[in-house]
Amino acid sequence: MLQAACYGVLGDRTPDVSRYLRTHALPPEPDEAANWGARVRQSVYRLWLLVLRKDGWADLDAVLAEIVGLREAQKSGEAQFLETSDTPRSDAWQLMASYHLSKAAELLATYSAQGSVAGGFNIREQLQAQFDRSQIACERGELIGLHATVRLLSETAERMVANSIWSVTRGASARIARFVESMAARTRDKPVFEMLPPQRIALRDQGLMNSGARSVVLSLPTSSGKTFIAQFRILQALNQFEAERGWVAYIAPTRALVNQVCAKLRRDFSPLGVVVERVSPALDIDGVEAELLADKDPRTAFRVLVGTPEKIDLLLRGGWEAKIGRPLTLVVVDEAHNLSNKGRGLRLELMLATINRECRNSQFLLMTPFIENRGEVARWLSPDSFADMTVEFNWRPNDRAIVIAQPSKAERAGEYEISLQTIHTSKSTIKIDHLVPLCSGRELGLTWSQVRPSLSNVAAVTASCLNRRGPVIVVAGKVKDTWGLARTMAKDPKLAEKLEQRPGSKDMSNIDFVADFVAEEFGRDFELIGLLKKRVGLHHTGLSDDTRVLMEWLMELGELDTMVATTTIAQGLNFPVTAVVMASHQYPYGLDMPPEDFWNLAGRAGRADQSGTGVVALAATTDDRVALLSDYVGRNVSHLNSTLIDMVRSALAAGSQLELHTLYYMKEWSAFLQYLAHSYRQIDDHATFASQIEQVLRGSFGFQKLRREDQTVANRLVAAVTDYAAIIRNQPLSLVDTTGFSWESVSRALAGARAAGIDSNSWDASTLFTANDRTLQNAFGVLLQIPELKAELAEVTGGGRGNGDLLARIVKDWVNGASLAEMANEHFRGPNDSPTDAMSKACRLVYGKMTSTASWGLSAIQSLTIRDGLDRMTEEERRTFRNLPSRIYYGVNSDMAIDLRLMGVPRNAAQPLSDHLSRQNVGTGIKSMRAALEGLSDADWHTAVGAAGPTYQKAWKILEGLA
Known part of the structure; x- marks a missing residue:
C-alpha cells in the first residue's frame, strides 16, 4: 500500500492516492505487546500513510500524536528489545533509520499544516537531513530493502513539498498568504493542504502567481481546479490596485454558475475581508443593485462582482465603472470557449473589446478547456503583454472512458444484453478492443421489444446498471423525454431491493427536505416528489431555478442515484458523478451539441473526487447510430473562432x-x-x-x-x-447603452411608446400591476415589435405575433404572488396536457422566457420614457422606479421582497418574510436587510412563513452556500 501511494504521488496522481487510501483501511496502531522493532516498523509505515492521505486535520493530528506516543514508549521498549535481540547491531541500525523516517513524517505533517517547522521555512533541507541520516543507517546496517524504501519516501516527500499550498504560494503577497492560511485552517470542513498538479504548474511553474501579463488564457481540462487558480489571480489584482480599491469582474455563463461561483468566493474570501457580490442576469440595474454598486464604504463595498456576460456588458456600457468610482482591474471569464457560441459569443467578445479600449487598468484571465489557438486569443487583448498557459502533459483528474451502449437479443425470450464498446479513453491502458457486457436479463422490467427501438430505454437500462457504482446523470434531448426516462427508472420492479442494498447511509432526511420544498413550490401532487423518494431527480428548464440548485445539492451529497437532465446541463455545472449516460447528443432544437459542450459534460464523470473510471455512455440501437456517434465523439475542440x-x-x-x-x-x-x-x-x-x-x-x-x-x-x-x-x-445613442437595443429598435420603441401614450407619468408602482391599469398591456404591445425581445415574449403567450394583453395578465398574476401551480392551470395548460406537462411548460416559459425578457423590456421602456423624471424624484422614489422591472424578474411586489430575493430567499418566502421584517421596522436597503436576514431565528422564519418556514430557511442557506 505504501509503495503504491508513493508511486501515485510521483506520477502526479495525488487525487487517486488520497481516494485509494480513504477507501482502504490503514493498518491499526501496533499492539503494545509486540516487540519494539515490529512496533516501530508498523508505526512508521502507518505514519507515512497518514501523511500521504491527509484526510483533513485529523490525519495530521494523528501523526503528531502517534509520534509522541512512540517516543514515550521508546523509553521502556527500546533497551529491552536490543538487550534480547539476536542481531542487536542490525536491529539498532534499523531502529535508527526508522526513527529518522518518523521524524521526517513529523516534519512533513507539521509543514503541511502550518507552512513552517519550528519557525523555519527550509522544509526541504530539514527533510533531506533526516533522509540522509536514515540512508546512512541503512548502509551501515546493510538494510537493502529499507534503503530502497527510504529513497522512495525521500523522492515522494520532495514531490509533496512541491505540491504543498505553502510552497506554491511562498513569496506571494500578504493577502495571498492570509488566503492560504484560511484555506488550510482547522475551521474548514475540507482544508486544502496541497495543489493539484495543473494548479501547481500554472501558478508556480508557469508563473501565473507573479505574472505581469495583462492577458492570460488558462487552458486546462474540466475538474483541474481552474476556479481555485483564478482566486489567486484575483487576489493578485486586488493587491496590485489596493490603493485605488480596484475591483474584479468574474463572468460566468449561467445564473446557476453565477450563484455557485459567488457562494464559493464569499466563503473563501470572507476571512480576508474581501466583499463578493453578484448581480442578477436581468438586463436592468434595479434600485438594490444600484445601491450595491454605488456603495463607497470600504468595509462593505464589493471588490469582486459576479455576473453573466450580458449583465456586465450592460453595466459597463451604462457608465457604471465611473459611478462606482473605482477602477476595474481584472476580468475573469469562466467557460471562455463561449466566445465562439453563435447565440451569445459575439456580445461577450465585444464586451471584452470595449473593456480593453475603455478601462485603463483592465487585465484579463480567460479560462477554458483545451483550444489550439489560445496564444492568438491572449494576444488579441494585449499584443504586448500576454500569456497562454496550459498543462502540456496528459493529466486527468481520473481515468475516463467514452463508450457506446448497445443492446442485443439474448437467448431467452424477451431478454437482452447491454454491451459497451469503448471509442475514446483517457489512456490506452483502459481501452478494450472487444465488447464489454454490462448487464443482461430484463433490467427495469423492460423486454427486448421495448428496448430494441428506444434510445431512451437503452439509456435508462444502462444508467440502472451503472449507478450501482455511484451517482449517474442521464441526458435526454427534451424536457418531456426526461420525465419519461425518470418514470421508467422509478418503475423498476426490483427498485425496493436495490435501495435496501444501496451502500452508505439509508437516511432520507435530505431527500425529505427537498421533497417538502418541491411540494411547497409546485403542490403536494407534483410528480417529482414521488421520484425523489425513489432517489431519482430531474434537472431541466421545466423546473424552477431554486429546485434545480437543490437537485445539484442532493447529487453532490450522493443522495440521488440518478439525475435525469436535458443537454443544457452541459454548461459547466460542478457536481461529480461516476457516469454520464446520453440518450441524445443534440439540443432540444435538433442541433448537435458543440464539441466544447460535450467535453464539458463528459468532464462531470471521472473527476478528482470520484472513485474508479468515469464512464460516458452514449445510447445506440443500430450500427448506423454507432458509426454516427463514433464520428461525433471524434470531433475535437480546435480553434476558438469569432x-x-x-x-x-x-x-x-x-x-x-x-x-x-x-x-x-x-x-x-x-x-x-x-x-x-x-x-x-x-x-x-x-x-x-x-x-x-x-x-x-x-x-x-x-x-x-x-x-x-x-x-x-x-x-x-x-x-x-x-x-x-x-x-x-x-442620434441619442445613450439610449442604446441603457436599453440593450440597437438604434433601430430604440427608434421603433420610442415611436411605439408615444403612440401608446406611455410617458414619464405611467410608472406608478401602486397601480402598475393591478388589473385595471393598462400601462403593461400597452408596453408589451410595443415590446412585441422589438426584434431583441419579440420571439421570447411571443412564446410566453403561445407563439405567433404574441398577445400583449395576455402577457400583461400573466405578468400581473406572477408579480401578485400566484403560485406556479396556479400559473400552470390558468395560463399554460393545454387541452391534452397532463399536470406535469403543464407545470414544466409554466416553469420553462416563466423562468426561461418571461422573467428575464419582460423585465428587460420594461426597463428599456422606462429608460425611453422617463427623460429627466429621475432628477425630480427622491432617493426612495428612484429606488422604487428602478425596482419595477425586478418585480417581474423576481415575482414579488415590494422593494423589500426584491432585497430578499437578491439575497437568495426563495420567491414563496420572500413576500411574507418582507412583511414580517416590515412589521419589525427594518429599513430597506441591502445593508440593513442583509443584517436583518442573517439575524432571523428559526422562530422568526416560522412566524413569518408559517409551517413551511423551516423548509424555506434551510433552502435559503443552501442556495446561498451557507449550509
Missing part, C-alpha cells in the same frame, strides 16, 4: 450589399450595432469616428482574424460601418 466572421460572410452571401441598418432584426447583428453605437458615442465626434473605424473594429477578435484571412471582405465591413455611422449621427 462568430463575426461567419456573420459577415453569410450577410454578403445573401445579398451583394452589406447594409448594416437592415440587419438589426437579427440578435447577433444587433449586438454588433450596439457595439458600434457605443464606440461612436464614446468618441463623440463623427469625423474622428470615421477616421478610426478600423481601429474600433480591430478591437474585436473577429475583425482581426477576418482581416488576416480575407482583406477584401474586411474592407467591405469597414465601408459598411462608415455608412452606418452616417445613419446614427446626431
